[in-house]
Amino acid sequence: MGRLVRIWRRSIQTRVVTSTIVLSTLVVAFTGWALLRDVADGLADGRREAAVSEARSGFDYAQTQLDATVETEQSTQSQVLTQMVDSLTRTRGAQRTYELVLEGPLLTDDGQVPVRSSAAVEPGSVPADLADAVRSGSGTFWRYSDLALLGSSSTQPSVVVGSQLRAPGSGDTYALFYLFSLEDQQETLDLVRRALLLGGLAMVVMVGGVAWLVSRQVLDPVRLARRIAERYASGNLEQRMHVRGEDDIARLSTSFNQMAASLQSQIRRLENLSRLQQRFVSDVSHELRTPLTTVQMASEVLYDSRERFDPQTARSAELLKRELDRFESLLSDLLDLSRFDAGAARLELDPVDLAQVARDAARSPLLERAGIRVRLVGADTPAVVEADMRRIDRIVRNLLANAAKYSGSDVVEIEVAQNAESVSLAVRDFGVGLDGDENLRVFDRFWRADPARTQGGTGLGLPISREDATLHGGTLQAWGRPGEGSEFILTVPKPDGSAKHPAIDSVYA
Template sequence: MRGLAGIWRRSIQARVVTSTILLSALVISLTGWALLRDVASGLAESRRTAAISEARSGFEAAQARLDAAVETEPGTQSQSLTQMVDSLTSARGARRTYELVLQGPLATAGGQVPVRSSAAILPDALPRDLANTVKSKAGTYWRYSKLGLLGGKDREASVVVGSQLRAPGTGDTYALFYLFSMADQQSTLDLVRRALLLGGLAMVLMVGGVAWLVSRQVLDPIRMARRIAERYASGNLEQRMHVSGEDDIARLSTSFNQMAASLQSQIRRLENLSRLQQRFVSDVSHELRTPLTTVQMASEVLYDSRKRFDPQTARSAELLKGELDRFESLLSDLLDLSRFDAGAAKLALDTIDLTQVARDASKDPTIKRKGIKVKVIGADEPAVVEADIRRIDRIVRNLMTNAAKYSGSDRLEIEIAQNDDCVSLAVRDFGVGLSGDETNRVFDRFWRADPARTQGGTGLGLPISREDAQLHGGSLVAWGEPGEGSEFILTIPKPDGSAATPALTSVYA
């Protein structure tokens, strides 16, 4: 069942063919049922009309025989009626299409009504309501019934027609019944039913085959487009669809090829731009390193001698030193990004305890200057991983600094959790928070959530932190709700574990 369910979910052709077969089977079944009902009704009506006409002729002949009889003694009259039943039965040729049942005289002293029949008919073969009606009043009456014979297992459908007979000599009344078998009509109906069943089955199979053929003609180009799209996704942009004819599928293939060519051109252009940008950043960062070092040395000399300057010059020396430090930090970030882009970033692995990293980060001077209270959770047990202490410390301090600068929160929480595979460190604030789109864009380079809240940041801290986390085989994710704060979760795998399942789940997840 799971395999069939999988085929149903994945295959459009299977759904189209199955739905077509089921719907056509339903329509054909309803049509066949209606036709079969009409045929059965027509056969029954035709047989009933013929049976009533033939029975009336038989009733008239039997009544005429009684009228012509001169015997008045009951015994002699009973013998005459027996001969009449035998003669009426044998008068229709070798193949009888009906049976006769004669009951009477109806009014007897002992309450037992004599019954004579042309065959070994079961006592309850006559419909009870029809027998009572015929006995109670004159006229011709009929019913559909099942004809059963003694020793027989099955009952045949039949039309039973009954009427009263009156003996003029004695005044006795008799009930005469004609039982017409409908075996021929039943055989005809069975033949029609088999023909409808076989024809319907053939029609369903034919419709299913047509649906399969048509859906295949339509879906084959779509399957080809899917396979080519998968190759595009894997980086192979040279594949093209085969165009044959001028129909809608051919136009779709042409449009698909044009789209692929346009994508290939755009991707190549973006790749070239990306390579140029990376090269530019790398070259500029390296070229600026030497003059920056010289300027930095000169600024330090001026900064150290600021007490001998006038206030305006001393303030200028302080501003120069601060901006040069900020520029050096930006240059360092750009160099790190160029290493990540070039795949040249390396780890200096060592055994570190993330709980100690969290405690050290909670004592950051920036946090203390802003008067933010920091609570460390889950630091009772060591959380040991193999990592580059410089990069891990940079990640945590970036998260703390961002929370202090941009969140507007007066308290922070650092939580440590671990399982058999990995260790997670979360930094949560209770400030302005992040929206759903911002949680994805917060790791974009140079992106800032709200320029009005900017306090001199470069927009590179979080992108570098995510690159550092991924370099360790871990992850860095962000969660948040507007007005309720935000949370950043760093996950680092243990030496023999996997970071696929974080040890800590965000309260916003």
């Protein structure tokens, strides 16, 4: 069942063909039912009218026979009626399509009503309501019924016509019933039903085949376009669609090929631009490293001798030292980014206890200088992973620096959680928070949420931290709401996935 559901959801052709077959089946079934009903009604009405007409002739003949007799004895009348029944059944010879049932006299001293019939007609073949109607008054009455003969296991549809006869000599009344078989009409109706069934089935199959053929002609180019688009997504931009003819599909293929060529050109141009940018950043960073080292050495000499300078010169030496330190940090970040872009970053793995990292982070001088109180959660249980300690420490320092500089919170919560597969370290503040767009852009390079809150950052700390987390096979995610603070969650997988501690729920608030 699951496979059928997947086929139904993924295949347009299956849905089109199935829907067409179902709808055409409903239309053919309704049309066949209406046509079959009209044919059945026509056959039944025609046979009923002929049966009533023939029965009336028989009733007139039977009444004439009774009128001609002058006997008043019931035995003599019964003998006349029996001969009359035999005479009526012989009128059609081998072509007779009816049976006769004679009941009477209807009023006898013992309450029993004699019944005579032209054949061994099964009791109940004459409907009770029809018999009551004939006994109650004069006229011709009819009903549809099933004719059953004694010794036969099957029944056949019939129309029963009845009327009352009266013997003038004795005044006795009799009920005479004609039972006309509808077997010929039933055979005709069965033939029509089989013809409609076979014709409807052939029509549904033909319509389904046409739907399949048309949908295939339309969907084959679409499927080809999908396969080529998947190859584009995997990086193979050389594929093109075959263009045949000048119809809408051909024009779609031409437009698709033009789009692919344009995308290929744009991607190549962007790749070249990206390579040039990466090379430029790498070259500039390396070229600036040597003069920066020289200037840094000179600034340290001036900074160490600032006590012998006048206040203005001493202040200039301090500013020079601080800005050169920032410049060196920026160059280091740019070099790291160029290594990430070039795929040259490498890990130096060692066992690292993230719980110990959290405890060390709680004593960070950066938070002490900002007057921020630290709250530790879950840091009393070892949470060991295989990681590069230098990069993990840089991630945590960047998160703490981000909280100290931009959150405006007086409390920072550091929480460690783990399960059988990974360990998470979360840094949460309770300050200004992040809105929906900032949650997505906070890891963009050189992006800053609010320039008014900037305190000399470069906008590279969080992007580098995410690259470090990805290099470990982990993740770095951000969460926040305006006025409720923000939370950054570092997740690092365990090396063997062994479950040494019970799983802890997500550290999201």
